[in-house]
Amino acid sequence: MTDKANPVAVRVRAPGKVNLQLAVGELQEDGYHELATAFQALSLIEEITATSAEGISLSVSGTVDVAGVPLDESNLAYRAALLLRERTGVTDGVHLNIHKGVPVAGGMGGGSADAAATLVACDALWATNLSSAELHTLAAELGADVPFSLHGGTAMGTGRGDELSPMLSQGRFDWVLVTNDEGLSTPRVYGELDAIRQRLRADLPVVPAQPHLGADLFHALRAGDPVRLADALHNDLQAAALSLRPELAVVIDLGVREGALAGIVSGSGPTVALLCADAESALEVHVSMTAAGYNSFRAHGPVAGARIVSAV
Numbered sequence: 182m183t184d185k186a187n188p189v190a191v192r193v194r195a196p197g198k199v200n201l202q203l204a205v206g207e208l209q210e211d212g213y214h215e216l217a218t219a220f221q222a223l224s225l226i227e228e229i230t231a232t233s234a235e236g237i238s239l240s241v242s243g244t245v246d247v248a249g250v251p252l253d254e255s256n257l258a259y260r261a262a263l264l265l266r267e268r269t270g271v272t273d274g275v276h277l278n279i280h281k282g283v284p285v286a287g288g289m290g291g292g293s294a295d296a297a298a299t300l301v302a303c304d305a306l307w308a309t310n311l312s313s314a315e316l317h318t319l320a321a322e323l324g325a326d327v328p329f330s331l332h333g334g335t336a337m338g339t340g341r342g343d344e345l346s347p348m349l350s351q352g353r354f355d356w357v358l359v360t361n362d363e364g365l366s367t368p369r370v371y372g373e374l375d376a377i378r379q380r381l382r383a384d385l386p387v388v389p390a391q392p393h394l395g396a397d398l399f400h401a402l403r404a405g406d407p408v409r410l411a412d413a414l415h416n417d418l419q420a421a422a423l424s425l426r427p428e429l430a431v432v433i434d435l436g437v438r439e440g441a442l443a444g445i446v447s448g449s450g451p452t453v454a455l456l457c458a459d460a461e462s463a464l465e466v467h468v469s470m471t472a473a474g475y476n477s478f479r480a481h482g483p484v485a486g487a488r489i490v491s492a493v
């Protein structure tokens with residue numbers, strides 16, 4: 182019989198994301214950059230099944246290539262379980278099975294979704310019953326994108342990207358995500374942006390102390406208009422990602438030639454996100470990109486944040 186108050190297995194789904202705009206301020210003393218970003222949660226989903234066990238252990242499977250996903254303490258899901266134990270004093274163990282639907286190391290927040298899902302799953306499994314504010318605090322300690330995966334939908338992120346406020350958004354947006362076999366390290370991409378800014382300081386506009394989102398983005402989302410959203414897409418990290426991987430520009434150009442409204446590097450890359458007019462257009466773009474030899478996925482957004490789908 183199911184005992185919801187004391188489950189032995191909890192299954193949680195959490196979404197990946199795309200950054201619709203990502204404005205990056207100067208490097209701060211803590212090694213992070215002040216951000217203003219808009220996240221949209223996508224229907225590329227990580228599913229974590231947490232079962233009672235001795236100690237903490239991980240296994241991984243998925244619809245994406247999972248080679249290279251660590252199964253030790255360097256995995257953010259492992260760290261999430263450990264952090265929840267430390268903060269609550271729980272001594273129980275857990276086995277986490279991670280079923281990945283978000284491309285690995287692609288700038289789409291898959292690892293962050295695993296951490297968010299693990300917090301929710303272990304909180305239920307261990308009956309620690311944290312409030313959403315407490316879960317958010319732990320999420321922000323694990324990584325800048327983890328709180329958004331808890332939250333889902335569409336949200337503005339400021340600070341390190343972890344101070345969230347919901348944004349109004351209507352309807353659904355259709356995307357094609359083109360992945361790359363070799364991931365890009367987030368710190369490396371931020372570092373490259375700093376280097377580019379240093380080199381071109383005399384020729385570039387001054388980096389604002391407080392980065393902000395453009396009004397065009399708010400209008401496009403409120404109107405549910407993909408054409409206006411396509412015009413509003415912007416990522417300050419794109420120049421750095423393209424400098425490290427010039428071939429990503431070819432992917433963006435091809436996507437647009439094949440019918441996408443616009444293409445952008447997702448987060449710190451190397452995934453390219455192609456925004457399409459509707460589901461039908463996304464299917465056509467997906468078929469063309471696949472025919473051209475690229476690994477591509479369709480997704481839509483916004484979708485809900487981390488949710489328990491079963492507890493038995």
Ligand code: C5P
Binds near residue numbers: 213214216324342368
């Ligand atoms: O917090 P997270 O683990 O996602 O960040 C990974 C790295 O990305 C940080 O160590 C930092 O180098 C860079 N980063 C940054 N500014 C941010 C977010 C991340 O410089 N706002």
